[in-house]
Amino acid sequence: MSLTDIFSIKSVCLIGASREEGKVGNTVLKNIMKAFKGEIFLVHPYAEEIEGIKCYRSVELIPHPVDLGVVSLPAEKAVEAVRSLATRGCKICIPVAGGFGEQGREGKLLEIKMMKEASKHGTRIIGPNCVGVIIPRIGLNTALTTEGKSQFPSDGGIGFISQSGALGLLTMDKFSDAGIGFSSFISLGNEIDVDETEMLSVLGNDDRTKSIALYLEKIEEVDSFLSESKRISTKKGIVVLKGGQTEAGIRATSLHTGSLLRTSFSLRGIFRQSGIILANDETELIDIASALSFSKPLKGKRIAVVSSAGGVGVIATDLLEKNGFIVNRPSDSLSSRLGSKISSIGSPYNPIDMTAEATNLQYEGVIEELERSGEYDAILAFVLFQTYGVTEEIISYLAKFNTVGKIPIVVGVIGGLYSRDALRKIASRGVAAYPSISRAVTALSALRERGVYLRRFER
Amino acid sequence: MTVVPELEFKEMLDKLNFKQPRRSVVLEPRDYEGRFPAVLKVSSANITHKTEIGAVVSDIKSMEELEVTLGIMKSKFPGEVLYVEEMAKKGIEVIIGLVNDNQFGKLLMFGVGGYYSELIKDVTFKRVPIDRFDAEDVITELKYGNLLDGYRGLKSDRRVLVDLLLKVSDFAENLDFSQVDFNPVFLYEDDYLIIDAKMVI
Numbered sequence: 001m002s003l004t005d006i007f008s009i010k011s012v013c014l015i016g017a018s019r020e021e022g023k024v025g026n027t028v029l030k031n032i033m034k035a036f037k038g039e040i041f042l043v044h045p046y047a048e049e050i051e052g053i054k055c056y057r058s059v060e061l062i063p064h065p066v067d068l069g070v071v072s073l074p075a076e077k078a079v080e081a082v083r084s085l086a087t088r089g090c091k092i093c094i095p096v097a098g099g100f101g102e103q104g105r106e107g108k109l110l111e112i113k114m115m116k117e118a119s120k121h122g123t124r125i126i127g128p129n130c131v132g133v134i135i136p137r138i139g140l141n142t143a144l145t146t147e148g149k150s151q152f153p154s155d156g157g158i159g160f161i162s163q164s165g166a167l168g169l170l171t172m173d174k175f176s177d178a179g180i181g182f183s184s185f186i187s188l189g190n191e192i193d194v195d196e197t198e199m200l201s202v203l204g205n206d207d208r209t210k211s212i213a214l215y216l217e218k219i220e221e222v223d224s225f226l227s228e229s230k231r232i233s234t235k236k237g238i239v240v241l242k243g244g245q246t247e248a249g250i251r252a253t254s255l256h257t258g259s260l261l262r263t264s265f266s267l268r269g270i271f272r273q274s275g276i277i278l279a280n281d282e283t284e285l286i287d288i289a290s291a292l293s294f295s296k297p298l299k300g301k302r303i304a305v306v307s308s309a310g311g312v313g314v315i316a317t318d319l320l321e322k323n324g325f326i327v328n329r330p331s332d333s334l335s336s337r338l339g340s341k342i343s344s345i346g347s348p349y350n351p352i353d354m355t356a357e358a359t360n361l362q363y364e365g366v367i368e369e370l371e372r373s374g375e376y377d378a379i380l381a382f383v384l385f386q387t388y389g390v391t392e393e394i395i396s397y398l399a400k401f402n403t404v405g406k407i408p409i410v411v412g413v414i415g416g417l418y419s420r421d422a423l424r425k426i427a428s429r430g431v432a433a434y435p436s437i438s439r440a441v442t443a444l445s446a447l448r449e450r451g452v453y454l455r456r457f458e459r
Numbered sequence: 460m461t462v463v464p465e466l467e468f469k470e471m472l473d474k475l476n477f478k479q480p481r482r483s484v485v486l487e488p489r490d491y492e493g494r495f496p497a498v499l500k501v502s503s504a505n506i507t508h509k510t511e512i513g514a515v516v517s518d519i520k521s522m523e524e525l526e527v528t529l530g531i532m533k534s535k536f537p538g539e540v541l542y543v544e545e546m547a548k549k550g551i552e553v554i555i556g557l558v559n560d561n562q563f564g565k566l567l568m569f570g571v572g573g574y575y576s577e578l579i580k581d582v583t584f585k586r587v588p589i590d591r592f593d594a595e596d597v598i599t600e601l602k603y604g605n606l607l608d609g610y611r612g613l614k615s616d617r618r619v620l621v622d623l624l625l626k627v628s629d630f631a632e633n634l635d636f637s638q639v640d641f642n643p644v645f646l647y648e649d650d651y652l653i654i655d656a657k658m659v660i
Binding site for chain 2: 222223226254255256257258259260261263264265266268269270272273452455456
């Protein structure tokens with residue numbers, strides 16, 4: 001049985017469903033019911049139905065084997081539930097509850113027992129002690145966050161694997177709200193079976209996953225994780241947020257190298273060997289993943305900055321140059337062509353300032369000239385809706401340019417409620433768009449890092 | 460953890476064609492055949508940070524000066540092997556290190572080096588073996604990587620550095636070690652010299 005089946009689950013069996021509002025077994029059921037396109041079966045010792053869905057007394061009584069079993073029972077009972085699901089031919093089991101290896105030796109023994117039962121029948125286990133999985137394309141959501149208090153993602157290109165369930169869900173909530181789509185969210189929990197490397201492979205082989213974000217606290221098999229990353233990163237970008245102290249650091253530090261390993265070790269250099277980009281926090285993790293998913297890698301470091309607010313262009317230029325980019329002046333012929341597209345009080349030099357007189361049409365004209373000139377490797381466009389002539393009609397143009405343009409574009413949208421809403425619309429059209437100057441620059445840096453990495457396969 | 464006597468390690472590097480300053484083991488001043496100024500050093504398995512205890516005397520300008528210095532050092536470090544090296548002309552200082560880590564295995568470290576390396580802490584680590592791209596990458600990863608473009612009349616050649624890093628990576632693959640320091644390494648316009656080298660196994 002293959003873990004890849006996670007993308008084509010047609011039936012789910014929930015053991016431990018509850019009708020009591022606020023209980024995990026109720027939340028999970030409601031989340032599954034909300035959008036899942038396949039069959040849902042419930043197993044309950046005495047209830048006839050819960051939330052209008054018929055309950056079976058035991059797994060054996062369900063008419064056919066199920067693809068996914070979700071177990072929301074305490075540890076000892078969960079082992080028994082996994083056993084019965086596996087015996088009945090269930091492909092993948094997700095025991096949600098904790099009380100296993102993370103609690104000591106007895107819990108560890110339960111894990112071993114559970115694993116033994118599952119592997120007898122080839123059933124794969126994600127977890128235990130995890131918050132579940134979300135696969136938007138099939139409407140599957142086994143997460144345990146309350147409906148109404150958090151948002152679940154729409155289908156998209158980012159595959160997100162997390163060793164912390166809660167951090168993962170918070171991050172998903174935040175980015176779903178920003179219009180970012182995900183191909184999958186997988187909470188790994190205690191990893192008694194499926195680990196980060198195997199899940200990475202599965203997402204690596206999934207065509208609809210365009211980039212992969214991982215939040216990791218430990219890497220079990222360094223060699224296989226890095227070599228699998230190296231294989232996948234030729235096809236799609238990988239970004240990792242690594243939490244916790246990295247164990248590198250030998251005890252005795254008699255030489256300079258040992259001492260520097262202790263005080264200054266970073267995974268960055270090692271990750272770069274395998275094409276992995278290192279993120280500094282959860283916001284960067286998904287910002288970079290969305291850039292990798294939406295945009296093309298940068299082939300060089302010449303950036304054209306376009307805006308209707310002079311100050312935004314100036315700060316962006318400072319940040320870009322601090323990060324190793326060049327905000328080069330356009331050639332005379334290009335600047336005169338740019339000048340003819342914008343207001344006479346604007347600046348056709350880089351950063352290009354269209355002033356408050358900017359319109360959608362000016363943006364389009366400038367972006368096209370910049371692309372055609374061959375003088376830039378990417379465009380950073382601040383689309384500022386506070387400007388009178390800038391309206392949401394520009395979104396379709398941005399989406400089109402993002403697909404057919406010869407160079408990558410990253411968009412910045414700064415502002416309050418209206419701008420956040422526009423930003424959401426831009427992101428949901430698959431354009432890399434960010435609510436601040438520095439986040440847009442971080443995205444460009446990641447695209448540049450990926451471009452540099454991919455160069456090694458060009459020669 | 461054992462410190463390999465410095466002289467022994469340097470001679471091993473000679474055999475592998477790593478470039479180092481010309482060196483002679485000296486019992487008396489005449490044993491030294493190189494140019495002046497020169498540096499007199501103690502090779503010992505017990506001494507790893509020599510400068511602090513006065514086990515290195517640099518800028519010896521003549522045979523006469525060497526004779527005096529040798530006499531002092533012999534009485535200060537009885538029974539230890541002493542050797543003299545030509546003082547290298549100033550280059551761009553970098554540190555290249557190797558360390559065998561429990562979790563990540565053999566790592567190659569590269570950084571802005573020399574006297575201030577542990578203060579600046581501008582280093583990066585790569586898993587061994589590295590390829591040409593990884594070697595080129597280390598420079599872009601450093602905060603002060605632009606030092607290698609040259610400053611104060613000093614220049615370096617990236618190809619020389621890349622070749623050296625690849626050579627160190629090869630060396631590490633076939634070696635059993637706990638830590639290795641090449642510090643400082645002087646980079647020149649068209650060459651390099653490993654000024655000091657230490658190994659712990």
